[in-house]
Amino acid sequence: MKKIPLLINALLIPFLAWSAHAQPIITAEKIWIREAPPTIDVLAAYMTLHNPTDQDITLICVKSPAFTDIMFHKTEIVNDIAKMRHADEIIIPAHxxxxxxxxxxxxxxxxxxxxxxxxDEVELTLIFKKINNKKIIATVKKSITD
Ligand SMILES: [Cu+2]
Structure with missing residues (x-):
């Protein structure tokens, strides 16, 4: 009988170590989607992502039940005209x-x-390189201060 607790411990400790390591370590706040007229099918989402770890973390894609596809863009001003440039991924540097x-x-x-x-609230799943996915909720607003 005395061997049973030891066996459980031997199984449990690696499991606890694994599950602690698998926690999402990125936090997201101020998550919002800009409201658009009903005829507009393309919207934009904004947020602040925080990486408290010692390693850079790469966001490779985002999925949502409310949209068929999600891409990363960067708005840039070129000759006084705002243009959107595609980005393959977003790197959140350590700390x-x-x-x-x-x-x-x-x-x-x-x-x-x-x-x-x-x-309205929309679920977004952030998919990272090397760390677990993270589900977040974005709120539809007219502006960040709305
Ligand atoms: Cu865009």
Whole structure:
């Protein structure tokens, strides 16, 4: 009988170590989607991502039940005209916050599957290189201060 607790411990300790390591370590705040007229199918999402770890973390894609496709864009001013440049991934450097905000990086939400209005909440799944996915909730707003 005395051997049983030892066996359980031997199984449990590696499991606990594994599950602690598998926790998402990125935090996201100020997560919002800019409200658009009903005829517009492409929206933009903004947020601040924080990486508290010693390693750079790479966001490789985002999925949502509300959109068919999500891409990363950066707005840049070229000859006084705002243009959007595609980015393959977003790197959040160690011990740094990364802002996705109007006029800079954003998530371009393509192919809206249903109407979204102010106050609605949309699930986004952030998919990272090397660390676990993280589900977050974005709120539809007219502006960040809305
Ligand atoms: Cu864009």
């Amino acid at each position: 740094t916050s990364f802002d996705l905000a109007p006029g800079g990086f954003h998530m371009m939400l393509m192919g809206k599957k249903y109407q979204l209005k102010k106050g």
